[in-house]
Amino acid sequence: QRENIKNLSPYSTARDEFKGQASVYLDANENSFGSPLPADYNRYPDPLQLDLKDAISKIKGVPIENTFLGNGSDEAIDLLFRAFCNPGKDNVIILPPTYGMYEVSANINDVEVRKVNLTPDFQLDLENIAETIDANTKIIFICSPNNPTGNSLNRGDIETILANFKGLVVIDEAYINFAKQKTFIQELTEYANLVILQTFSKAWGLAALRLGMAFSSTHVIDILNKVKPPYNINQATQDLALAALQNIQQVNEWIKITVNERERLANALSRLEKVRKVYPSDANFILVQIDHAHWTYHQLVDQGIIVRDRSKVVLCDDCLRITIGTTEENNQLLTALEKL
Numbered sequence: 187q188r189e190n191i192k193n194l195s196p197y198s199t200a201r202d203e204f205k206g207q208a209s210v211y212l213d214a215n216e217n218s219f220g221s222p223l224p225a226d227y228n229r230y231p232d233p234l235q236l237d238l239k240d241a242i243s244k245i246k247g248v249p250i251e252n253t254f255l256g257n258g259s260d261e262a263i264d265l266l267f268r269a270f271c272n273p274g275k276d277n278v279i280i281l282p283p284t285y286g287m288y289e290v291s292a293n294i295n296d297v298e299v300r301k302v303n304l305t306p307d308f309q310l311d312l313e314n315i316a317e318t319i320d321a322n323t324k325i326i327f328i329c330s331p332n333n334p335t336g337n338s339l340n341r342g343d344i345e346t347i348l349a350n351f352k353g354l355v356v357i358d359e360a361y362i363n364f365a366k367q368k369t370f371i372q373e374l375t376e377y378a379n380l381v382i383l384q385t386f387s388k389a390w391g392l393a394a395l396r397l398g399m400a401f402s403s404t405h406v407i408d409i410l411n412k413v414k415p416p417y418n419i420n421q422a423t424q425d426l427a428l429a430a431l432q433n434i435q436q437v438n439e440w441i442k443i444t445v446n447e448r449e450r451l452a453n454a455l456s457r458l459e460k461v462r463k464v465y466p467s468d469a470n471f472i473l474v475q476i477d478h479a480h481w482t483y484h485q486l487v488d489q490g491i492i493v494r495d496r497s498k499v500v501l502c503d504d505c506l507r508i509t510i511g512t513t514e515e516n517n518q519l520l521t522a523l524e525k526l
């Protein structure tokens with residue numbers, strides 16, 4: 187962790203100490219009369235989100251003290267840079283093609299990004315990663331299942347990095363609910379340098395609420411809690427996420443449908459003449475290599491269908507990334523592609 191973070195006194199409130207012990211709260215300059223909405227939104231939310239974490243802990247099997255909640259997992263990514271990387275001095279390793287925010291957050295925080303491309307079959311290049319690490323390498327970001335390629339990364343390879351790298355190994359499991367690959371949550375007790383990111387934005391269908399999770403050792407979680415903005419998860423998000431957690435059957439049902447649709451869409455796409463390759467996916471999207479990808483992207487836009495043009499991304503020549511939609515949406519996409 188950064189030297190200034192070691193010595194940091196985090197923002198504190200009078201309520202940290204005495205919450206629940208008083209009946210009159212005149213400490214935080216809130217509106218004591220109430221809120222125009224039918225909820226206690228006039229009061230600041232619980233900064234540590236203990237009720238919500240308790241409910242998440244029951245589902246994930248991770249103790250509260252090993253759980254951090256962020257304003258999306260994007261906030262956790264940013265906080266990892268702010269807490270553990272010295273600007274202008276340290277570096278992190280990312281593994282393109284991969285999720286874009288690692289590099290954006292690094293740039294915002296003036297932290298050097300070292301890129302080690304995945305192998306042509308989208309797996310970890312262990313040899314190159316080992317050669318790229320130096321004394322100032324603080325974090326390696328591993329996205330599995332990987333965005334935009336969709337595949338899970340070899341578990342043994344990830345374990346090799348966990349066992350040999352001294353810095354933090356962040357495994358971004360945003361798409362884990364759609365994967366055959368198992369989560370690394372069970373490995374948390376084994377590796378003190380492991381940070382797992384998950385999110386409510388994908389399988390849980392709550393992208394608009396902005397709620398992400400980081401699971402790690404108490405050492406790392408304590409530091410993230412120290413540097414986070416005091417009220418980073420608003421009360422509406424805490425209330426609504428807590429309600430959503432009661433609805434896990436619905437979420438599991440959608441996961442099943444998404445995985446079935448993924449296989450159906452992959453098969454249908456691979457039968458199209460202009461489709462050169464449909465990459466295997468463990469996520470809720472598929473990477474497809476197609477003739478004239480960039481042109482196809484715009485043709486689809488003209489028909490009111492937006493996919494992601496990844497044709498200029500390294501190792502993804504002529505590729506589109508297609509999110510699995512409803513059955514009807516997927517059929518619309520197929521019809522549109524057939525017509526081109």
Ligand code: PMP
Pocket residue numbers: 257258259260261285329333358360361384385386387393396397398
């Ligand atoms: N990680 C990956 C791999 C993602 O694809 C995304 C969203 N596109 C995120 C993290 C960010 O998720 P959140 O909505 O929780 O910030």
